[in-house]
Amino acid sequence: MYQAIVSPQEDKFIAVRAGQxxxxxxxxxxxxxxxxxxxxxxxxxxxxxxxARQAWGLDLAARPxxxxxxxxxxxxxxxxxxxxxxxxxxxxxxxCEHCYLEQRPFAGLxxxxxxxxxxxLRDMGVIWFEITGGEPLIDPDFVxxxxxxxxxxxxxxxxxxxxxxxxxxxxxxxxxxxxxxxxVSMYGASPETADALTxxxxxxxxxxxxxxxxxxAGLPVDVTLIITKHNVAELDEMRAMVRDLGLRFKEYASISxxxxxxxxTLAAQVPDLIGKSDVFQGCPAGHTSFHVDPHGFAxxxxxxxxxxxxxxTEGPQGLLRLPGIADAQMLRTGGCTGCKxxxxxxxxxxxxxxxxxxxxxxxxxxxxGMKEAS
Numbered sequence: 001m002y003q004a005i006v007s008p009q010e011d012k013f014i015a016v017r018a019g020q021x022x023x024x025x026x027x028x029x030x031x032x033x034x035x036x037x038x039x040x041x042x043x044x045x046x047x048x049x050x051x052a053r054q055a056w057g058l059d060l061a062a063r064p065x066x067x068x069x070x071x072x073x074x075x076x077x078x079x080x081x082x083x084x085x086x087x088x089x090x091x092x093x094x095x096c097e098h099c100y101l102e103q104r105p106f107a108g109l110x111x112x113x114x115x116x117x118x119x120x121l122r123d124m125g126v127i128w129f130e131i132t133g134g135e136p137l138i139d140p141d142f143v144x145x146x147x148x149x150x151x152x153x154x155x156x157x158x159x160x161x162x163x164x165x166x167x168x169x170x171x172x173x174x175x176x177x178x179x180x181x182x183x184v185s186m187y188g189a190s191p192e193t194a195d196a197l198t199x200x201x202x203x204x205x206x207x208x209x210x211x212x213x214x215x216x217a218g219l220p221v222d223v224t225l226i227i228t229k230h231n232v233a234e235l236d237e238m239r240a241m242v243r244d245l246g247l248r249f250k251e252y253a254s255i256s257x258x259x260x261x262x263x264x265t266l267a268a269q270v271p272d273l274i275g276k277s278d279v280f281q282g283c284p285a286g287h288t289s290f291h292v293d294p295h296g297f298a299x300x301x302x303x304x305x306x307x308x309x310x311x312x313t314e315g316p317q318g319l320l321r322l323p324g325i326a327d328a329q330m331l332r333t334g335g336c337t338g339c340k341x342x343x344x345x346x347x348x349x350x351x352x353x354x355x356x357x358x359x360x361x362x363x364x365x366x367x368x369g370m371k372e373a374s
Contacts, residue, residue: 001176001177002067002068002069002070002153003017003052003056003058003060003068003069004016004017004052004056004058004068004069004070005017005018005069005070005072005127005153005154005155006026006031006034006035006069006070006071006072007070007071007072007125007127007153008031008072008073008074008075008080008125009082009125009127010080010082010125010288012025013025013026013027013028013030013031014026014127015048015051015052016127016155016180017052017055017056017058018155018156018178018179018180018220019178019179019180019181019220020055020056022055022056023055024051024055030047030048031071033045034048034065034069034071035071035073037065038065038066038069038071041064041065041066042064042065043062043063043064043065044060044061044062044063044064044065044068044069046061048060049061049063070152070153072122072127072152072153074125075123075124075125076123077123077124077125077316077317078316078317078320079124079316079317079319079320079322080124080125081121081124081125081126081288081289081290081319082125082126082127082128082288082289083126083127083128083129083130083288083289083290084121084126084128084129084130084289084290084291084292085129085130085131085132085289085290085291085292085301085302086117086121086129086130086131086132086291086292087132087133087134087291087292087293087294087302088108088114088131088132088133088134088136088139088141088142088145088294089106089107089108089133089134089135089136089138089139089294090103090104090105090106090107090108090133090134090293090294091104091105091106091107091133091134091135091138091139092104092133092134092135092138092161093135093138093161093163093200094135094161094163094198094199094200094203095198095199095200096187096197096198096199097197097199097228097265097267097268098197098226098228098255098265098268099258099265100256100257100258100259100265100302100303101134101258101259102258102259102260102262104134106134107294107295108139108294108295109294109295109296109312111141111144111145113296113312114141114144114145115144115145115148116312117292117296117311117312118145118148118149118152119148119152120311120315120316121149121154121292122149122152122153122154123316124316124319126154127153127154127155128154128155128157128289129149129154129155129156129157130156130157130158130159131145131146131149131156131157131158131159132158132159133159133160134294135160135161135163135164136158136159136160137158137160137163137164137165137167137170138164142170143169143170143173146158146173146177146179147173147177150177150179151177155180156179156180156181157179157180157181157182157183158179158181158182158183159183159185160182160183160184160185160210161184161185161187161198161203161207162184162185162186162206162207162208162210162211162214163203163206163207163210164206164210165182165184165209165210165211165213165214166206166209166210166212166213171213171214171217171219174214174217174219175217175219178219178220179219179220180220181220181221181222182214182219182220182221182222183221183222183223183224184207184210184211184214184221184222184223184224185223185224185226186207186211186223186224186225186226186238186241186242186249187203187204187207187226187231188204188230188231188234188238189231189234189237189238189240189241190204190234190237191203191204191205193230193231193234194207194231196230197226197228197230197231197268208241211223211242211245211247212245215245215246215247221247221248222247222248222249222250223242223247223248223249223250224249224250224251224252225238225239225242225249225250225251225252226252226253227251227252227253227270227273228253228255228268228269228270229268229269229270229271230268232270235251253269253270253273254273254277255268255269256303256351256354256355257354257355257357257358257360258354258358259302259303259305259354260357261353261354261356261357261358262358263358263359263360266358266360266364269364274363274364277346277347278346279344279345279346280345280346280347280348283301283330283348285300285301285304285326286300286301286304286322286323286325286326286327286329287322287323287326289301290319290322291305292311293305293308295310295312296310296311296312297309297310297311298310298311298318298319298322299322299325300322300325300326300329300350301350303348303350303351303354304326304329304348304350306325306328306329307321307325309321309322309325329349329350329353330348330349330350331349332349333349333353334353334356335356336349336352341367341368344367345366345367346365346367347365347366351365352365352366
């Protein structure tokens with residue numbers, strides 16, 4: 001199994017290793033050297049073996065390039081994207097009251113089309129690849145799809161509720177082909193709280209069992225503490241629980257409307273945490289990254305889903321239209337036109353539109369409303 005990935009990334013060349021934050025930017029001549037050595041089935045050069053030892057503690061000395069590395073070729077397609085997220089399926093075994101997916105039908109592409117989609121993403125340059133849902137680990141095709149993407153030399157991130165992480169078939173797949181990151185959402189520190197928030201009996205037990213199994217397997221797991229008014233009283237306990245497992249965590253309290261503009265989810269928001277997000281600094285969505293839904297339709301991101309493009313019928317060439325579609329969705333329209341506070345806005349334009357369609361109070365997403373509420 002390969003130990004690291006060498007790949008073009010837009011106008012750069014990088015070397016990365018799953019589970020490691022340290023990365024290298026390579027001069028073009030070094031990338032070309034590694035590509036030529038891979039074609040010749042030659043040994044890893046000393047300079048790369050030394051930097052891999054320093055950055056990742058790897059011993060690649062005298063190992064063939066084709067054994068130690070995946071050296072990805074430049075895209076030969078008319079479009080190049082380095083990042084993509086994919087809802088393998090919207091189906092979920094939880095029914096969280098704050099979920100941005102208004103409906104969660106269990107439906108998607110057949111396996112052959114899933115694999116063809118992954119091959120397309122590989123060929124257009126995607127190296128950072130996120131698989132989400134719904135709950136991705138309940139999809140019957142998850143393992144072969146994951147293995148196809150990993151073998152292609154993608155840095156894999158899985159977004160999951162953790163309830164299936166204890167399963168031996170999944171643990172085995174992740175041990176054999178390590179992901180870059182598994183991000184697990186935590187909904188409470190007790191069965192009473194987590195089961196109520198997810199509206200699923202056994203949610204806490206199964207998710208905690210998954211976290212324990214993943215930690216014991218040494219997998220690169222991050223935990224996201226989802227904070228709502230129903231579990232905020234257990235926040236300190238949630239933090240302690242994750243620390244006791246030796247895992248990293250971050251906290252997320254920005255409950256949004258559904259992406260179709262329904263505001264029922266907002267009732268779960270902690271009032272004191274509204275408006276605490278960082279200032280929006282711009283986004284490359286639609287230009288260097290995009291999102292794919294379960295049926296193979298590409299959009300600029302998970303929120304901005306206007307004018308979806310079918311990768312299955314159009315192929316990568318359809319994405320030639322995506323930058324223009326993305327730019328149109330980022331234009332400030334309606335109540336945001338001419339806003340003098342736009343430079344310190346905390347939400348992107350597609351997200352602001354979702355709040356507006358949900359008729360959410362301004363205080364949930366707009367500085368004008370925050371001033372009125374204070």
